[in-house]
Amino acid sequence: MPLYKIITPNSQTVVKIWKITESFNDLMQAVNLKPKSLERVLGMKSEMHQRGFLSVRCLLKAFGYEDVDLSYDENGKPYLKDGKHISITHSFHFSGVIVSDxxxxxxxxxxxxxxSTIAHKFINYEASYLKNTVSDYIKKLTIIWCIKESLYKLFATPGLSFKQHCLVIPISDNEQETIAWIDYEDIKQRYQVQFLEFEGFTCAYAIK
Structure with missing residues (x-):
């Protein structure tokens, strides 16, 4: 099974990334789904989404969990029955799971x-340091989007805006980490963010 990458940002946190090469049938045979999850995956119209969903369950197994250990709250944020925090992502033929205390x-x-055509929807403060970026503009935009999406997932609060409430400190060319903030109503929270690139994809994960 193609466990693509394992990252350990700190002693309480592990990231695992899966490269989805298996067929839908092979992935189905590799996991045990609770009835609700089986209904959900069979109802998906896109096989790519089905395989992404199932690869996440393969990643759960790689962490020692089963599908039955995963639930979602009223805002759609996933959580594990043992109390550990989890976040999930998949895009085309890659998926990722992070588990942490x-x-x-x-x-x-x-x-x-x-x-670049939707940059105006999620870039605000960041425009001030992106204006001189030419050769790697798309990569920088993708990093910022990934960071803000990871903040959105961990905050899981209706009304949070990428553009208005999420701020990403300038990203240095030779670094793979930065600081990001959520400034939402009377809440100001600082996050350590790490990111990496592989095979034309970007991954970012934020830790409070």
Whole structure:
């Protein structure tokens, strides 16, 4: 099974990334789904989404969990029955899961030119340091999007805006980490964020 990468940001946190090469049938045979999950995956119209869903369950197994150990709260945020924090992502043929004692969020995105057409929807403060970026503009935008998506997932609060409430400190060319903030109503929270690139994809994960 293609466990693509394992990252240990600290002693309480582990990230595992899966490269989805198996067929839908092979993935189905590799996992045990509770009835609600089986109904959900069979109802998906896209096989890519089905395989992404199932690969996440394979990652759960890699952490020592089963599908039955995973639930979602009223805001759609996943949680584990043993109390550990979890965040989940998948994009095309990659999926990722992060598990930690701390509050965390993760996102994987494919690097695509079309992200520039929606930049105005999620970039605010960051525009001030992106204006001189030329050669790696798409990559920088994708990193910022991934970071803000990971913040959105860990905060899991209706009304949170990527543009208005999430702020990403300038990203240095030779670094793979930065600081990000959520400034929402009377809440100001600081997060350590790490990111990496592989095979035309970007992954970012935030840790409170």
């Amino acid at each position: 701390a509050i965390i969020g993760i996102d994987i995105e494919k690097q695509r030119d079309k992200i």
